[in-house]
Structures are given as C-alpha cells and as structure tokens.
Amino acid sequence: MDVVSDAVSAIRIGQPSSNRVAVSGRWCARLAPYDGAGFHVVLEGSCWLLPDGGSPVSLGAGDVVLLPHGTGHVIADAPADAATVRQAVPFERWLTGDAPPRRASATGNKVAMLCGKYRLDRSRLHPLMAEMPEVVHLPNRVGAHAELRAAIDLLGHELGTQGPGSCIAVPSLLDLLLVYMIRSWTAQGRGTWPAVLGDPVAAAALRALHSDLAAPWTIDRLAAEAGVSRATLSRRFTTLVGRPPMAYLTWWRLTFAATLLRDTPDPLAAIARRVGYGTPYALSHAFTREFGTTPGQYRASTTG
Template identity: 45%
Template structure:
C-alpha cells in the first residue's frame, strides 16, 4: 500500500458515520469536542457560518468542505448571531451508518452532509498529528474534482438509499477521507511545520522512498539503499529524510513495521512467525522484543487484550438533531 492509504488503514477503527441534514433558517447547532475522532461537514446546498471556539466566524458556501482531524468542537449556524442549540446526546453514542433529517423553519434552506470517523490515537500516523485543527477546502471551480464527485455521490446515496447502500456509503466515506487528505497535501505543501509531512509527500525523492518502504516493509532496508532509491548520497538522504519526516530513516522504518504488525495482530489470524516475517523480522524472538518495546505488551498478549474499540461517530447524527 502507498503512504496515504496506509495512514487511513492504520488509524481508523470501526465504521464511519454520516448524516444529511436539511436546515431551514433560523438554525444553529453545536458539535462538541469528541477526542479520538475526526469529523467533517460539507455544504451541499445553501450557505452558513462556521463558529469555531475562540475564533472569528467563517462564511461557508455550497461546495465547501470542513474537516476536523482532532475532533475539536465547533458550531455551525445560518448566521453568526443565531443562538446555537446544544447537542441532545453524547456525540460518541452509537448511531446508524447514515441518516437523514429535516429541520423545519421559515427561512432559506441549507443542506449539510456531516460525518465522522473513530480514530485510535495510540496508533495514529504522524501525518495525522501534523494536521491543523481545521482543514477548510473552499469550493473552487475545477479544483479537487475527485473530492467533489465523492461528495455528490455520498450526498445522493444518503438522501435516497438504494439496494447495497450500506456498502456504497461505507466505501464512499473512506474515499471522502482519502480525497480530503489528498486535497490538503496537494494544496498546502508548507503547512505541516513540526515534522513537515506535507513537504515530505511533496518531495519526489523522499516520497518515493516512503512509498517503497510502505509497500515492502519486510525488505532488509539500509539507509544506503534508501538513499540510492532517492538518488541521493547516504548522508544527504538521511539529513533530508530526518528534517522532513521528523525521525531518522531506520527509526521510521522500525516504527512503521511495528505499527503494521499491531494491525495484523488485530485484524488477521496469522501466527506470530508469519507476522514477524511480513514486517521484516527474521525471528519471533527479535520481533517480540521490538514489539514489546514499542507497544508495552508482548505480541501474544497484545492480540488477546487489545480489541478494536466499538465503532462510533464523531458527530451528533440524527439523534442530536431533534432540537
């Protein structure tokens, strides 16, 4: 798998959730902080205002996409001056895969597509940690074409579900997350200031090495071989990789191998020897020692005791919209 696909595979747990809500002014809704989650809002029709805590209101128009990677709270309303309703339920309460709601009012209609993903912070990729609290992708003609298509398909499927809707919606929600992250990294290559992951993915030489490592973590990689793959000397590659990624090449390789092993322990029935081999360890003993150093548990105990958390949403959903 490539880097961005791996990021999504390793960090998300359970099924995502979504809801299509047609609001009629005046309206306002608060979406509380939901640690361990990531949420999104898409303006399908009409307009509104994002009301971030402690920040200035942000005007929203049809086609705008908002993504909250760290589950921070916010509010959305038809006007910066409209009172916002508190959510009627725990935002992490289990909800359906998708829902649809209609909020009556005398004014103009705004249609929002909201949704959420449950994130396991203990195994989040550094890419996620580098993202800002809010990603706002304004609607711009001709930009982020795949994202717009995914939004249109998802909005239509949630609004009028047909046979196979569960599979379609679940797949589209994963695509939406991928396209949001892709759009951000394509358009904001200098925004990840801490470890420079956006810059790393935009750097053809470092990106090529990251892609190769993610596709074949079991390969007995050396810094020299990685440098050759990047077309750089060993020293020049190590400096550039460390500056952009935030850790040395072999340090990142070890972290990624053990993160992959943890996912395989949770999601497969492979034996420890097979998993060790798949992530580049020649013996179960060396694999077990490395895994325990990274995760605090031996692999067998990890498999027995660490169960995937119940899939929950990062948005109030239809139950919270009964205000």
C-alpha cells in the same frame, strides 16, 4: 501502499457514519468532541462552523470542512454569541427527526448538508495525520479538487436514494472521501508533510518503505532507491520527516504490526514476516520496547 493510504489504514477502526440533513430558518446545533474525525459538506445554502476555541468559519454551497482531530463545534445559520452557543442543541436530534430549535422568527436560507464521522485509533497516529490543523476548510472553487467533488456527488446520491448495494457503497465512498480530503489538504502545501511528499528524495524513500515493508532494508539500499548518496538521503529525510530513515522504518514496522494485531487473527509469526522481523521473538521484543506491552496483551486489549 503509500504514505497517505497507510496513515489512514493504521488508525481507522469500525465503520464510518454519515447522514444527509436539511434545515431552514434560524438554528444552532452542537457536535461534542469525538474520538475520531468529522466532516461536513454543504450541498445547498450557507452556514457557519464555530469550532471550540477557534475562529468561526463561513461555509458556502460546495464547501467541505474536515475536523481531523474530532474537535467539538457548533454549526449554525449565522455567527452566534457565547450564550447562543451554550444553548445549542445536540446534533443527534437531527438524526431522530427533530430539527434544531429556531433562535428567532426569521425565514433564513435553506441548508442541506452531508455530515459524517470516522472512528480513529489515535494511539498510533501517523505524523502526517497528527500535524493536520483542527479545522481543514476546502472552499468550493471552479476547477479545484475535482476528485473530491466527484466523491461528494456520488455519496450524496447514495445517501439520497438508498438504492441496492448502498450498504457497501456508502462506507466505501466515505473512505474515498477521507482520502480525497487529506489529499486536497496536502495539495495546499501547508505544514511539514506536504513538503515531505513533494520532495523527490524523501518521497522516493517513503514510497519504497511503504511498498515493501518486509524487505531487508539498509540505508545503502534505500539510498539507491532514492537515487542519492546515503549521506544525502539521511540529511534530507531526517530534516523533513523528523527522524532518520531507519528509525522511521522501525517505528512504522511496529505501528503496522499493531494494526495487524488489532485487525487480523494472524499468528505472531505471520505478522513478523509481514513487517520484516525474522522471528516472533524479535518482533515481540521490539514491540514491547516501543509500546510497553507484549503483542499478546496488546491484541487482547484492542479486540476485547
């Protein structure tokens, strides 16, 4: 595994959802704040995204926008004043076959979009995900985000045709789309974590830890993996990541243990081995100290 894959896997729950929608004329629809992440891909035409408390974002054909923190927002054919935003109808009306009401008798352009949501467990948000902005706008530019464009084309085709196997293909493509959106954001070089992943020392250490979480890591062994002295590793890693290497390892082991408790029926002894703890007792003690609840209580509360 790698940092991005683990960061997504740790918080993703349930199945993502998506819809292909089309509208024309003058319209305005609202999506309420959501305990997850949302996205829009403009396939045809243009529109505006008006995030709660944020600046309007103009979206053109081929543009992608990710709302990693589930920010409430309005999508509309044009910038709208506060009164119009308050009158926006729930986006869910599209999904029942109703179009958002037209704001005025005007032709307007035809807009087709892919819209979707991911359910996320924010209790163990990886710092890479936590630092992402409320709105990630990925404009359509020639030669940019080639993998993301390919995933969009495949997803649009599947949603448009509903061919054999779509029930498997669509969720898989949505997972791929999320990874590519995050990857495209990191490629922009904004924030702390793009710098972390681009640093040869910190990235090498993170790659080693995430690839073999159960290994008996020490600072000396990790420094050898990164090809630097332990002092250099500690300084670079702590400066970029925000915590020392071994503290990060402990936090991630317990975070991954929580994911296994939530998503698998594995006994505590098996989970302890997978995350590098010698005994179930050792894991239980560390887990309780980190989360304020025992592994058993945590599993019961997250699996219902």
